[in-house]
Amino acid sequence: MTSSAISPNVTSRLSEIVGAANVASDFTQLATYEIDRKLPAAAVRPGSGEEVAEIVEFAASEKLALVPTGARTKLGIGYAPSRYDLALDTTRLNKVIAYDPGDLTLSVEAGVPLAKLAQVLAEHRQFLPLPVPFVNRTTIGGLIAAGVDSPLRQFYGTARDFLLGMEYVTGEGVAAKSGVRVVKNVTGYDIHKLMIGALGTLGVITRVNFKTFPMPLATRGCIARFATAENALDMRHRIAQSALTPLTMEIVSPGVAELFGSDAATRYERAPMPANVISNNEWALTTGYAGNELVLDRYAKDLQSMAKESGTTGVTILAEKLPPAWARKREFIPIALASSPATTIVKMSVLPMRMKEALGAAQRAAESNNLRWAAMARGLGIIYFAILPSDHTEEYRQQVANATSEMQQGCAKLAGHATIPWAPAEWKNTLQIWGPARPDAAQMQKIKSVFDPQNILSPDRFALHL
Amino acid sequence: MLYEYDGSVEVARPNCVVFPRTTADVLAIVKLANQYQTPLVGRGAGTGLSGGALARKGGILAVFSRMNRILEIDIENQRATVQPGVVNADLSAAVANAGLHFAPDPSSQKACTIGGNVSENSGGPHTLAYGVTTNHVLSLEAVLPTGELIRIGSSALDSPGYDLLGLFVGSEGTLALITEITVKLTRLPEAVKTLLAIFDTLDDTTETVVDITARGITPAACEMLDGWTLRAVEAYVHAGFPLDCAAVLLLEVDGVAEAVQQHAEEVADICRAHHAREVRVARDARERDLLWKGRKNAFGAVGRLSPTYYVQDGVIPRTKLPATLRRINEIGVKYGFQIGNIFHAGDGNLHPLILFDARDEAQFRGVVAAADEIIQFCIEMGGSITGEHGVGMEKDRLMPLLFSEADLDVMRNVRAAFNPQGLLNPDKIFPSKKGCGEIHVRPLPLAGAPSA
Numbered sequence A: 001m002t003s004s005a006i007s008p009n010v011t012s013r014l015s016e017i018v019g020a021a022n023v024a025s026d027f028t029q030l031a032t033y034e035i036d037r038k039l040p041a042a043a044v045r046p047g048s049g050e051e052v053a054e055i056v057e058f059a060a061s062e063k064l065a066l067v068p069t070g071a072r073t074k075l076g077i078g079y080a081p082s083r084y085d086l087a088l089d090t091t092r093l094n095k096v097i098a099y100d101p102g103d104l105t106l107s108v109e110a111g112v113p114l115a116k117l118a119q120v121l122a123e124h125r126q127f128l129p130l131p132v133p134f135v136n137r138t139t140i141g142g143l144i145a146a147g148v149d150s151p152l153r154q155f156y157g158t159a160r161d162f163l164l165g166m167e168y169v170t171g172e173g174v175a176a177k178s179g180v181r182v183v184k185n186v187t188g189y190d191i192h193k194l195m196i197g198a199l200g201t202l203g204v205i206t207r208v209n210f211k212t213f214p215m216p217l218a219t220r221g222c223i224a225r226f227a228t229a230e231n232a233l234d235m236r237h238r239i240a241q242s243a244l245t246p247l248t249m250e251i252v253s254p255g256v257a258e259l260f261g262s263d264a265a266t267r268y269e270r271a272p273m274p275a276n277v278i279s280n281n282e283w284a285l286t287t288g289y290a291g292n293e294l295v296l297d298r299y300a301k302d303l304q305s306m307a308k309e310s311g312t313t314g315v316t317i318l319a320e321k322l323p324p325a326w327a328r329k330r331e332f333i334p335i336a337l338a339s340s341p342a343t344t345i346v347k348m349s350v351l352p353m354r355m356k357e358a359l360g361a362a363q364r365a366a367e368s369n370n371l372r373w374a375a376m377a378r379g380l381g382i383i384y385f386a387i388l389p390s391d392h393t394e395e396y397r398q399q400v401a402n403a404t405s406e407m408q409q410g411c412a413k414l415a416g417h418a419t420i421p422w423a424p425a426e427w428k429n430t431l432q433i434w435g436p437a438r439p440d441a442a443q444m445q446k447i448k449s450v451f452d453p454q455n456i457l458s459p460d461r462f463a464l465h466l
Numbered sequence B: 001m002l003y004e005y006d007g008s009v010e011v012a013r014p015n016c017v018v019f020p021r022t023t024a025d026v027l028a029i030v031k032l033a034n035q036y037q038t039p040l041v042g043r044g045a046g047t048g049l050s051g052g053a054l055a056r057k058g059g060i061l062a063v064f065s066r067m068n069r070i071l072e073i074d075i076e077n078q079r080a081t082v083q084p085g086v087v088n089a090d091l092s093a094a095v096a097n098a099g100l101h102f103a104p105d106p107s108s109q110k111a112c113t114i115g116g117n118v119s120e121n122s123g124g125p126h127t128l129a130y131g132v133t134t135n136h137v138l139s140l141e142a143v144l145p146t147g148e149l150i151r152i153g154s155s156a157l158d159s160p161g162y163d164l165l166g167l168f169v170g171s172e173g174t175l176a177l178i179t180e181i182t183v184k185l186t187r188l189p190e191a192v193k194t195l196l197a198i199f200d201t202l203d204d205t206t207e208t209v210v211d212i213t214a215r216g217i218t219p220a221a222c223e224m225l226d227g228w229t230l231r232a233v234e235a236y237v238h239a240g241f242p243l244d245c246a247a248v249l250l251l252e253v254d255g256v257a258e259a260v261q262q263h264a265e266e267v268a269d270i271c272r273a274h275h276a277r278e279v280r281v282a283r284d285a286r287e288r289d290l291l292w293k294g295r296k297n298a299f300g301a302v303g304r305l306s307p308t309y310y311v312q313d314g315v316i317p318r319t320k321l322p323a324t325l326r327r328i329n330e331i332g333v334k335y336g337f338q339i340g341n342i343f344h345a346g347d348g349n350l351h352p353l354i355l356f357d358a359r360d361e362a363q364f365r366g367v368v369a370a371a372d373e374i375i376q377f378c379i380e381m382g383g384s385i386t387g388e389h390g391v392g393m394e395k396d397r398l399m400p401l402l403f404s405e406a407d408l409d410v411m412r413n414v415r416a417a418f419n420p421q422g423l424l425n426p427d428k429i430f431p432s433k434k435g436c437g438e439i440h441v442r443p444l445p446l447a448g449a450p451s452a
Helices: A008-018 A027-031 A049-062 A114-122 A140-146 A191-195 A229-240 A256-260 A293-309 A322-330 A332-338 A352-368 A394-413 A425-430 A441-451 B023-036 B088-098 B114-120 B164-168 B202-214 B227-237 B257-273 B285-296 B298-303 B318-335 B361-380 B396-402 B405-418
Strands: A042-044 A066-069 A086-089 A096-100 A105-109 A163-170 A175-179 A203-211 A219-226 A248-252 A283-290 A314-318 A344-349 A373-378 A382-387 A417-422 B016-018 B040-043 B060-063 B070-074 B079-082 B137-143 B149-153 B177-184 B191-199 B221-226 B247-255 B278-281 B308-311 B339-343 B352-356
Touching (some): A049 A086, A049 A175, A066 A140, A175 B405, A248 A322, A256 A332, A283 A322, A344 A352, A441 B405, B023 B060, B023 B177, B079 B088, B191 B257, B202 B247, B227 B298, B247 B257, B247 B285, B285 B298, B298 B308, B361 B396, B396 B405
Antiparallel strands (some): A163 A175, A219 A283, A248 A283, A248 A373, A344 A382, B191 B247, B221 B247, B308 B352
């Protein structure tokens, strides 16, 4: 464990800004802000966007590196910050500023937990289609900065598709905004899109405006089991070419059933996994859909017949037993992380018709390196491939490095790309976390220089060989 | 002469007009612009409505109409790669047989180019349900004004790194000249129902929109035409619109057949609950096309009645629609202008058309004052100055109404990072630090250009 040291003047200045009660510098408190074995010298919890700006301005003048944090569920994504003086904890920015159910728009502070917001929206039968990993803990700002996707992207897209505007603080302590809070707008540059998935390297998100959505009517699920990935993908392609527009669609690999039945899974969902809906040695294609009774019947009928045409070994339609199954699917990454001491998750992205080859290449890479694995792929071409070594040993590290490198090469051959969002801290420097060098890295460096010229915001967490 | 104009009331003359055919041509043009330190502006079909594609400071105008090849269509993966000059409707036509389309559908889609759509982040009637251009673009090849050829995004989703694509789409030609675009193709719905709801008062019409939105129904399109505009349109298009009503809503629902039937009934019920005089359902594709023809040619129809019109693009929260339309009418009376309203009601994206005679200096000053008052009201309602037409050279002076100097400075710094000398599309979007912009107006040469 390493930690940075700062002068007492720094904590006293921070206390002036946010009050002494909101500055932490003792080890026990700081331990909760750990990122890959690194601790900050202080953690500061601002209560407003103005305080955030003051803190960052001060940090910039002192050249202190800071990392914005929310619920701290996704700080493992990316490299450890190369310097980590301050944790800027956004959880006191927890107000819903404006919610107009009639307009289906929302403005919230960055530290609002998604779960709390969901309750507010549910009173008006609305929701944000962002059931991301760690959904019960994550904050709005955190999930935006982490750039994670959710099963509902199949129908609703990702946050970038319904984010309307944002307030943020640049690495020079400038409080600024982009976008507005109406559902259509082309006024100025969409700076807010740059902040998505930037891991806090471009700015500290302080406030976010969203479009909200009406909750779907009754939701059902269909799980079709198959002997091979090819069969499951065949059903995926049939659905894509049909008139159906399911809300979710995933391909589930063998081995996932074991993860979903494990103790690790019950940490994220207490209700048991319904029996016999997925099998540990088969593939499955899952679809979620919603609508009136006629629509539900139509989906069930069409999906069952498509499953049959694709060679299914069995189909289950889920109604009241859907939530525990879907919760596990949503939490695939956290469950996988909890299932092995050295879980490494490769995110592969290819065109939908190349998923079969990508999954095949990944499976071969894992198995030829004697690694246990399980995969969950979104129907749009995103594959989360979890490698589950049973230990942290050097031997495993080498095998994981080999396997992930083969997967990244395999994806590149398919005109796709692969990153490694989650890996053990001590292995990261030997893995290509962000994939091979990108041709647009120089353009990204220009952006970084505009927003954070001194490189004090989450330095080097996000490295694209800049 | 032609290239001094676009669909807006602005005018600006380039020193020369070039028509690149290849990316190499574009690179050579950029090199020349750098060599002679002359402004350079990209242009598609010139249907823009904010002067984005006009050479405000003169210089070279690069018109992409000859870079109009569809380079690749990948039906199975629902992708297409096109040159920027491909006409929006041509792409949809090319993939229609496979049951696909390019979803953004500006009203000018028979003329406007996909490069222009990308630059402006164009919308259209069906973007209510399907999203605007930025939701459908996956990758761009572009030439920076510094002469670098770049490729951002990728056909596969979630390209690693900062979302440069999200920044470049809608940057109104101020960051790069786009040379190649990869877009998503969207499956055409199985069933569509188009409804025309006819109202005797404006308030009933707008209250219907508020109610549809609040109930969580998202039609594929929800367009409003007021009575005055309808009569202009009917005289031109003969779509069968009623001539004696206050306003109509043109509503469309689509999806799987079982859902469409129910949604159409729900929408019709809401219209009737708000005293719709009549709710017509298009019986077939021909009737449906006729209704849409009326909507999409509305600006042209109005152009037959007035030597000049000024169209605005303000956006308001949808609950504020009734109050806003009342205010627009008051402003029209106050300044003595006829104002027609035809717009994307479901998004709260207004298009008030202010009719005036540009040859009359007093009228011109009046129209600008009236337009500003409308925009001011939109902002007071919590809205925006432009929903889809762009800021361009028309609304740059209005930007400070929405954004602080700090907000604008960050955006200016982003522009400077890619366009350091300001050669590319100068004096657009952002107000100059001192003084005010000025609208250079001219009478419309022909019936008004189609618009979104």
